[in-house]
Amino acid sequence: MFYGSWGRILEIDINKKTIRVIELPENIYDWFLGGRGLGAYFYTQYARPWDLPPLSAENPLIIATGPLTGTSAPTSGRATMTARSPLTKTIFTSNSGGLFGARLKFTGYDAVIILGKSAKPIYISINEKEIKIEDAASLWGKSTTDTTQKLKEQYTKTASVLSIGPAGENGVLFASVIADGARGFGRGGLGAVWGSKNLKALVVNGRKKPRIKAKDKLRSVLYEAHKAIKQNPVTSQALPELGTSFIMDVAYFEGALPIKNFSTNQFIGIERVGSAALQNEIMERKTSCWGCPIFCGRLSRDSDGNISEGPEFETIWALGPNLGINTLPLIQKLNRLSNEYGLDTISLGGVIAFAMEATEKGIRDFGVRFGEGEKIVDLIKKIAENRGIGQELKTGTANLAHKIGKEAEYFAINVKGMEFTGYDPRMIKGMAVCYATSNRGACHLQGGYSVGPEIFGLPRRIDPKQQIGKGTLVAKRQNDSAAEDSLIVCRFAGMSVLMENWSRILSAVTGKAYSAQTLSIIGERIYNLEKIINMKLGFSRKDDSLPPKLIEEHLGEEKIDLDTMLNEYYEFRGWNRKGIPTGTKLKELGLEEIL
Amino acid sequence: MKKIEKNIVEYFQKIGWAAYVAGLQDTHSGNMSMRIGSRMLITRRGSMLGFLNGHDIIELSLEKNDSGISLASSEVGIHRAIYKETNGLAIVHAHLINAVILSFIYKEIVPIDVEASYTIKKVPVLSFELGSGSKEMEEEIPKFLKNNKIVVIKGHGAIGLGETLEEALFYNSVLENSCKIIMGIHSLGKNPEEFTPKEINRGW
Numbered sequence: 001m002f003y004g005s006w007g008r009i010l011e012i013d014i015n016k017k018t019i020r021v022i023e024l025p026e027n028i029y030d031w032f033l034g035g036r037g038l039g040a041y042f043y044t045q046y047a048r049p050w051d052l053p054p055l056s057a058e059n060p061l062i063i064a065t066g067p068l069t070g071t072s073a074p075t076s077g078r079a080t081m082t083a084r085s086p087l088t089k090t091i092f093t094s095n096s097g098g099l100f101g102a103r104l105k106f107t108g109y110d111a112v113i114i115l116g117k118s119a120k121p122i123y124i125s126i127n128e129k130e131i132k133i134e135d136a137a138s139l140w141g142k143s144t145t146d147t148t149q150k151l152k153e154q155y156t157k158t159a160s161v162l163s164i165g166p167a168g169e170n171g172v173l174f175a176s177v178i179a180d181g182a183r184g185f186g187r188g189g190l191g192a193v194w195g196s197k198n199l200k201a202l203v204v205n206g207r208k209k210p211r212i213k214a215k216d217k218l219r220s221v222l223y224e225a226h227k228a229i230k231q232n233p234v235t236s237q238a239l240p241e242l243g244t245s246f247i248m249d250v251a252y253f254e255g256a257l258p259i260k261n262f263s264t265n266q267f268i269g270i271e272r273v274g275s276a277a278l279q280n281e282i283m284e285r286k287t288s289c290w291g292c293p294i295f296c297g298r299l300s301r302d303s304d305g306n307i308s309e310g311p312e313f314e315t316i317w318a319l320g321p322n323l324g325i326n327t328l329p330l331i332q333k334l335n336r337l338s339n340e341y342g343l344d345t346i347s348l349g350g351v352i353a354f355a356m357e358a359t360e361k362g363i364r365d366f367g368v369r370f371g372e373g374e375k376i377v378d379l380i381k382k383i384a385e386n387r388g389i390g391q392e393l394k395t396g397t398a399n400l401a402h403k404i405g406k407e408a409e410y411f412a413i414n415v416k417g418m419e420f421t422g423y424d425p426r427m428i429k430g431m432a433v434c435y436a437t438s439n440r441g442a443c444h445l446q447g448g449y450s451v452g453p454e455i456f457g458l459p460r461r462i463d464p465k466q467q468i469g470k471g472t473l474v475a476k477r478q479n480d481s482a483a484e485d486s487l488i489v490c491r492f493a494g495m496s497v498l499m500e501n502w503s504r505i506l507s508a509v510t511g512k513a514y515s516a517q518t519l520s521i522i523g524e525r526i527y528n529l530e531k532i533i534n535m536k537l538g539f540s541r542k543d544d545s546l547p548p549k550l551i552e553e554h555l556g557e558e559k560i561d562l563d564t565m566l567n568e569y570y571e572f573r574g575w576n577r578k579g580i581p582t583g584t585k586l587k588e589l590g591l592e593e594i595l
Numbered sequence: 596m597k598k599i600e601k602n603i604v605e606y607f608q609k610i611g612w613a614a615y616v617a618g619l620q621d622t623h624s625g626n627m628s629m630r631i632g633s634r635m636l637i638t639r640r641g642s643m644l645g646f647l648n649g650h651d652i653i654e655l656s657l658e659k660n661d662s663g664i665s666l667a668s669s670e671v672g673i674h675r676a677i678y679k680e681t682n683g684l685a686i687v688h689a690h691l692i693n694a695v696i697l698s699f700i701y702k703e704i705v706p707i708d709v710e711a712s713y714t715i716k717k718v719p720v721l722s723f724e725l726g727s728g729s730k731e732m733e734e735e736i737p738k739f740l741k742n743n744k745i746v747v748i749k750g751h752g753a754i755g756l757g758e759t760l761e762e763a764l765f766y767n768s769v770l771e772n773s774c775k776i777i778m779g780i781h782s783l784g785k786n787p788e789e790f791t792p793k794e795i796n797r798g799w
Contacts, residue, residue: 233664238660238665249661249662253596273660274662
């Protein structure tokens, strides 16, 4: 008898139109938990060859829940999506909040594996009783909000809908998949993978609650977790009262908010895009994901008077100060348009910032300069609709820079093809290791989010400018993050709810004994598995790097000694100096059998 | 969020260092704040008071939360409540070892030395179910600081209130010295209450 998870996976071949239910052995859950762990595991089982083209029919798409999904654990409504990314060419797991994860879990399946390519546009619907592959001709070309609305009208308002917009249909390499018209599996261009399969949407509508082994114990350990959330000012006051936008103010205070494509950390009008401006000028009300007591989400009004989800910190930064823009209602409009088209706002901001710098430096004229906000509306449309200059910008910063030449690659702010987020690694040294080593490119979250201890002092503070010790710290946090992404829970909850708490919650749900240490080891196994997959896809130490601009241009007196931190990182991980996991490490983690 | 002026940072550094070298704080505990008009400056969560830098002093509103709340000491709510309910302008909270020891025994600490009996008089010992950063503490502590310069929280530490940080620190220092004296009397097998100055019992 399974607890927490169902032990059942759906395999749907949209080419052959076959549907199969797989009973997954319990030991796979023991080793990989769910979510991101299952995504990596299934990639090794289904991708043949491993280095298949990301936009080919053979690229398996794995949508997974975790053992805590849909339970009463805080922030347990999340789901993950894994495939080979067309943007980074790495294995890539994206993660979304909202309601979708819980709704999928309630159908009685832990994960859905989508194989093949349909000859014409389709969508899939799943409930406890039936799974259908339906014609999506009438939805093709529609925005994510329109698609969601139509499918909810057709099914039920309580259904949860994932969909792509025109960006995914048109192969934008940073197209996202939007959950219920609001939240996003944002990063890595998985929307383009959907588009390449002619997959427009996925509707899930279940009511079957997962079984809990020890309900009384769960109540008691959840009390501890909620108490931790209430006692921490970040999760009990800053996030609920200010939303994620407070990070803008804090990052700027620390001198770590990148401005104009990481050219400076000073910005006139920063207060116009900070948390106070968001609360006072555009916010309509708070929102929350399934099972989340924090309420960090926001509904806001944009410059056209439309009300929609967001903007979150990363979006405000990417489409605001990073582009020299300090008008919040405009930023929210850009955010809404991006969501409707199904674009990752972070990569979108990154590629436009790159185009602006290229234009200002006279290297290539993209017709847009820092601060020219209104031009971005048109750029978004061109990118998503694959028109004009959008045909180039849709390939992402790294591809575009490579096409222009070495001079442009100098300021192409990406790692492994993925654009950076809103933390300058020159001022937060742990983030240099996070960005450089993350298995999915320049990611702050799967990279280990060292901002927790380095800025917020959670769980304990460490000097953000110190370099020694950061490789070790980040590696440890990456392991824990991989476990969190497999449970699946939110990184913000993790600022208060520590691995000790999660392990007790998981033990109560599953009836199996977990500790913080065992969760960390599972996370390490998942991280190493992803690393091995990436190695087989051609990645090596040379890809664990940072853009030349961030290495060569100092910010004040701050510079990055990446090599030293990388050596420490590899050493702690039991990898050799080339960044390759040793046989001993793989044996220790039991991965040699799977590989 | 604003960068804090250099002279203010140096002031906090001086008080923080003094508290640390006087043994009033362990490496990471305690916090201190100053009221500045309708705002306050407070030490950062997890900062080492003996080694403060400019980023360790956080400015935020007395009335409502702004971004500073994400970095401020987790006991910021108590500081706010004290400023709202009293006329104090500066707070130093220290984890005084000897005061904490005595807090397990006494409901109030009555100094027997001249300096403390003159300066801080009887010091109430307050007990809370949740002894750190709770709503109950926010409600109760200001009531006692209206009539006392310093209070002790059972098993936790002391909160001194003054017009300046130095004054608030001074009350902590005086209390801790007084507690050492009381402990010394105990160690000689004597009852400190026998030595309580008459003025104290008369309720100075």
